[in-house]
Amino acid sequence: MRGREDEWTGLMRSAMAGDDAAYQRLLKAVTPVLRAAARRGLARAGQPPDQAEDIVQEILLAVHLKRHTWDSEAPFAPWLFAIGRNKLIDALRRRGRRVFVNIDDFAETLPGEAPQETASAGEVAAQLGTLPQRQRDVLQSIAVEAASIKDTAAKLSMSEGAVRVALHRGLAALTAKLRDA
Amino acid sequence: MDTDQLIRSLAADNAHRAPRVGAVLTMALLVAAPLSILIFATFFGVRADLMSAMRNPFFDMKFAVTLSLAIPAIIISLHLSRPEALLRGWGWLLLLPVGLLAVAIGGEAMMAPAMPMTMRLMGKNSRVCLVAIPAMSLPLLAGALFGLRHGAPSRPALAGALAGLVSAGLAATLYASHCTDDSPLFVVTWYTLATAIVTAIGALAGSKVLRY
Numbered sequence: 001m002r003g004r005e006d007e008w009t010g011l012m013r014s015a016m017a018g019d020d021a022a023y024q025r026l027l028k029a030v031t032p033v034l035r036a037a038a039r040r041g042l043a044r045a046g047q048p049p050d051q052a053e054d055i056v057q058e059i060l061l062a063v064h065l066k067r068h069t070w071d072s073e074a075p076f077a078p079w080l081f082a083i084g085r086n087k088l089i090d091a092l093r094r095r096g097r098r099v100f101v102n103i104d105d106f107a108e109t110l111p112g113e114a115p116q117e118t119a120s121a122g123e124v125a126a127q128l129g130t131l132p133q134r135q136r137d138v139l140q141s142i143a144v145e146a147a148s149i150k151d152t153a154a155k156l157s158m159s160e161g162a163v164r165v166a167l168h169r170g171l172a173a174l175t176a177k178l179r180d181a
Numbered sequence: 182m183d184t185d186q187l188i189r190s191l192a193a194d195n196a197h198r199a200p201r202v203g204a205v206l207t208m209a210l211l212v213a214a215p216l217s218i219l220i221f222a223t224f225f226g227v228r229a230d231l232m233s234a235m236r237n238p239f240f241d242m243k244f245a246v247t248l249s250l251a252i253p254a255i256i257i258s259l260h261l262s263r264p265e266a267l268l269r270g271w272g273w274l275l276l277l278p279v280g281l282l283a284v285a286i287g288g289e290a291m292m293a294p295a296m297p298m299t300m301r302l303m304g305k306n307s308r309v310c311l312v313a314i315p316a317m318s319l320p321l322l323a324g325a326l327f328g329l330r331h332g333a334p335s336r337p338a339l340a341g342a343l344a345g346l347v348s349a350g351l352a353a354t355l356y357a358s359h360c361t362d363d364s365p366l367f368v369v370t371w372y373t374l375a376t377a378i379v380t381a382i383g384a385l386a387g388s389k390v391l392r393y
Contacts, residue, residue: 015195024192031184057187064191066333066393068199069263082264086335090392120183128182143182143190167190168197179392 004029005077012076016067027060034059034084037106041088047095053121059087061124061175081106094181127177135170138163199331202262206255206328210351213324217317217352225313225359234363242285243357243368249277250376251350258325258343262332268339275346285365296364304362307371313356314349314375315382321348322383326390333393341387345380352379 008026015023038052038059062083070079084106128136134156141152149167153160234240253274260266294301304310325344334340353372362371 018196020192020195023195024188027188027191028185031188053184057182057184060184060187060191062333062393064194065199066264068201068331069333071263074265078265079263082335083333086264086333086393124187125182139190142193143186146186146189149193164194164196167194171190171194 216320337391345383
């Protein structure tokens, strides 16, 4: 467990130093852990586990947009799990449930948790449709069609800078819409 | 959208760098401060007997008290803008102004009183104090909340209350140069009440706007 968390901290340091591949590896590595914790939280609140993926995606968006609040001298896992807990509590509250989030939902993930295939979720996809056209096109191209920033710029006849701005604004807008939904 | 696709788009946005919360908070307070100073200059202004007041240690003490509230409140609010942060271990900093006031009240009690205690406590400006400090706080409170929105506090109402203490501490520092009531008994009563009002507003606003 310790080793896994040290690995996360190392990946996050590389990510913050500009290593996009390390960042992608880190997010993929934490996803099954977040998914398992979200399922446990939903089960405890008497909710069907099929909403877990919505919560996972909300956590990942918050991690992304708030990563400047992570102190690179501090371990990554406590920071990640704090965001995870907050998002889980928010999600359960929105569903009108009395919330009993166990502190350990996030901390005590068993190492044997099977890494699932990627799963889809409805909320991000639904909110995607409400974004301005340009942000939606950019997100569609980069996320769904797996195009690079450069290829997306060429395809949409935009500058790479404009693609980057639209991508970031799109992600921030998605997060805000999910939070206030 | 499946989660792998979302992760791909997050990784593509990794080059985007956000400033630190401290930098945003500092900028927001610097933008808000002129508005509070404008309110101060328009409606209140520095007291006429400033020069002789500066020879009174209880006049100086007011600034020590208000700044010992504002500065620790800034430090704690920045600490709380990290999601995993706890108040524990930091909250005692807020006892600084309380301790200073206790010392000042003790000091005044040992001197020959110039006025009876009830007159020192009630002062001449209690109503002005209760209006002036909240009024001058509002621009600073908005600035502090804007700055802290950049963070990720796990307890938005608590972070908002800290924003209230920051703005009340700074506004009270301005007000202290206007008010002719220097007795620590006046300060502990009316400044505290004014600060409590602003802190409650901050907590309420924070619970709405500091969720992330």
